[in-house]
Amino acid sequence: MSEYKSGSNLEKVLRAGHFAFTGECGPPQGANVEHLKEKAGHLKGCVDAVNVTDNQTAVVRMSSWAASIILLQEGLEPNFQMVCRDRNRLAIQSDILGVYSLGIRNMLCLSGDHQKFGNHPEAKNVFDIDSMQLIHTVKTMRDEGKFLNGQDIDVSPELFIGAASNPFAEPFDFRVYRLAKKIAAGADFIQTQCIYNMDKFREFIKRAVDMGLHEKCYILAGVTPMKSVGMALYMAKQVPGMDVPDTLIKRLRGAGKGNVAEEGIRFALEQIEEFKEMEGVAGVHLMAIEWEHKVPEIAERAGVLPRPTV
Amino acid sequence: MIVAESKPIKELLEMVKDFNRILVVGCKGCVTVCNVGGAKEVAILASSIRISRKKMGREIEVGEHTLERQCDPEYVDELKDMIGGYEAVISIACGVGPQFLSERYPSSKIFPGVNTQFMGGAEEHGIWSERCAGCGTCVVHYFGGLCPIARCSKSLLNGPCGGSSNGKCEISKDVECIWDLIVRKMMEQDRLDELIEFKPPKSWMTARDGGPRRMIREELVK
Numbered sequence: 001m002s003e004y005k006s007g008s009n010l011e012k013v014l015r016a017g018h019f020a021f022t023g024e025c026g027p028p029q030g031a032n033v034e035h036l037k038e039k040a041g042h043l044k045g046c047v048d049a050v051n052v053t054d055n056q057t058a059v060v061r062m063s064s065w066a067a068s069i070i071l072l073q074e075g076l077e078p079n080f081q082m083v084c085r086d087r088n089r090l091a092i093q094s095d096i097l098g099v100y101s102l103g104i105r106n107m108l109c110l111s112g113d114h115q116k117f118g119n120h121p122e123a124k125n126v127f128d129i130d131s132m133q134l135i136h137t138v139k140t141m142r143d144e145g146k147f148l149n150g151q152d153i154d155v156s157p158e159l160f161i162g163a164a165s166n167p168f169a170e171p172f173d174f175r176v177y178r179l180a181k182k183i184a185a186g187a188d189f190i191q192t193q194c195i196y197n198m199d200k201f202r203e204f205i206k207r208a209v210d211m212g213l214h215e216k217c218y219i220l221a222g223v224t225p226m227k228s229v230g231m232a233l234y235m236a237k238q239v240p241g242m243d244v245p246d247t248l249i250k251r252l253r254g255a256g257k258g259n260v261a262e263e264g265i266r267f268a269l270e271q272i273e274e275f276k277e278m279e280g281v282a283g284v285h286l287m288a289i290e291w292e293h294k295v296p297e298i299a300e301r302a303g304v305l306p307r308p309t310v
Numbered sequence: 311m312i313v314a315e316s317k318p319i320k321e322l323l324e325m326v327k328d329f330n331r332i333l334v335v336g337c338k339g340c341v342t343v344c345n346v347g348g349a350k351e352v353a354i355l356a357s358s359i360r361i362s363r364k365k366m367g368r369e370i371e372v373g374e375h376t377l378e379r380q381c382d383p384e385y386v387d388e389l390k391d392m393i394g395g396y397e398a399v400i401s402i403a404c405g406v407g408p409q410f411l412s413e414r415y416p417s418s419k420i421f422p423g424v425n426t427q428f429m430g431g432a433e434e435h436g437i438w439s440e441r442c443a444g445c446g447t448c449v450v451h452y453f454g455g456l457c458p459i460a461r462c463s464k465s466l467l468n469g470p471c472g473g474s475s476n477g478k479c480e481i482s483k484d485v486e487c488i489w490d491l492i493v494r495k496m497m498e499q500d501r502l503d504e505l506i507e508f509k510p511p512k513s514w515m516t517a518r519d520g521g522p523r524r525m526i527r528e529e530l531v532k
Contacts (some may be wrong), residue, residue: 132468166472
């Protein structure tokens with residue numbers, strides 16, 4: 001066991017060579033624990049770990065660490081997300097120690113959406129460190145047993161370190177280098193932004209493979225099934241760094257009334273099939289946004305059930 | 311320069327509504343260059359206040375004076391014989407001005423006439439943008455001579471983030487993604503290796519985070 005970096009289920013599944021399947025669950029905008037449990041319940045047994053978002057889109061929600069603990073109590077493995085927008089390096093390091101102490105073993109390091117998007121645009125942001133430095137901070141704490149100031153930590157937090165990568169943001173040519181930089185900084189696994197432009201992603205992953213990045217890190221391809229044409233248009237036009245090809249929008253439109261969601265799922269399933277065979281892809285990160293109850297069906301139809309136990 | 315913009319006249323009138331003798335003080339420094347606080351703007355603001363009061367049928371005396379700089383005690387001293395004759399003083403210098411006036415003339419009531427925005431420059435006539443965050447430790451040489459601390463919405467030292475799209479920042483189509491410019495420039499200069507280098511967390515001790523700053527140049531102190 002000791003050769004594991006964290007011993008998390010996700011790490012074990014990936015290390016054993018299984019095609020990983022992770023999910024996502026946004027904490028409630030309130031203290032509605034029952035609703036959180038219900039949403040997370042749909043994912044139980046269907047995924048290897050559940051990302052718990054951290055005030056995503058800069059909207060205040062139950063804290064990601066608290067929601068992660070609730071998931072843990074429910075028998076799910078959380079992938080605790082942390083953004084740099086809301087915490088300085090003191091809070092970051094103390095939260096890292098805190099979540100590890102409470103049993104969290106996976107952590108995804110993000111910069112965070114700017115507060116201008118959210119429901120408190122008047123807020124002051126922090127960004128004391130960036131996502132790259134956050135990855136490096138966790139690695140330093142885990143592997144060297146040191147805080148950022150160089151002081152010793154008595155018991156190190158053994159976390160499986162995750163990072164995000166957006167192959168579709170610009171400049172495209174630099175994206176694979178930034179991925180390499182995150183891996184060099186200490187990322188053990190990567191979850192990509194939602195993929196819709198498969199051509200562009202194939203090119204991206206080819207470059208990553210050419211650089212040998214897939215051998216240094218597990219890359220999970222991000223999949224978010226489209227629920228409606230409206231959602232596709234919103235993603236295409238309103239979400240920065242999102243690449244939704246017209247052909248997909250046409251395909252969804254062509255499905256006709258009442259069939260769009262099914263067509264969206266079919267597209268996601270086709271993607272997952274391709275990712276299973278794609279060199280450099282170690283799994284899929286399924287972000288079924290406010291569609292958690294569909295995850296069992298998608299997982300079943302994608303042929304990723306039952307999930308392996310390692 | 312320090313770039314500022316005028317406070318709305320309504321807000322200013324509300325600030326000084328109780329006073330009938332007002333002095334408007336301009337500055338020939340940055341705020342003159344960005345057309346917001348020089349002698350010309352002093353005259354305009356003074357007239358606006360007079361006109362507004364006239365409409366209300368209330369008497370008012372508005373004095374006008376523009377200093378060489380409001381951030382230097384020797385120039386601020388110039389007001390010593392006139393300031394006592396006014397009930398209120400509106401400084402239309404950057405945020406430094408009203409404070410230097412307040413400190414030099416403790417019994418005077420000082421009001422700010424502009425909103426100080428940032429340290430930046432003129433892109434073209436009438437358009438200014440931010441360039442420097444005054445972090446106290448310049449690092450622009452790592453980034454092709456461009457500053458991500460002042461110009462990236464998240465001050466990323468290892469950007470660009472996933473929100474960079476068409477050269478624009480995720481927060482607004484009106485904001486350029488400085489990281490897009492940094493990457494393109496560094497790649498053009500064949501300096502990708504420098505860009506791939508991990509930039510460690512910055513010490514903010516020299517920035518405002520380290521507390522209010524003061525600089526002493528011994529060789530200049532008498």
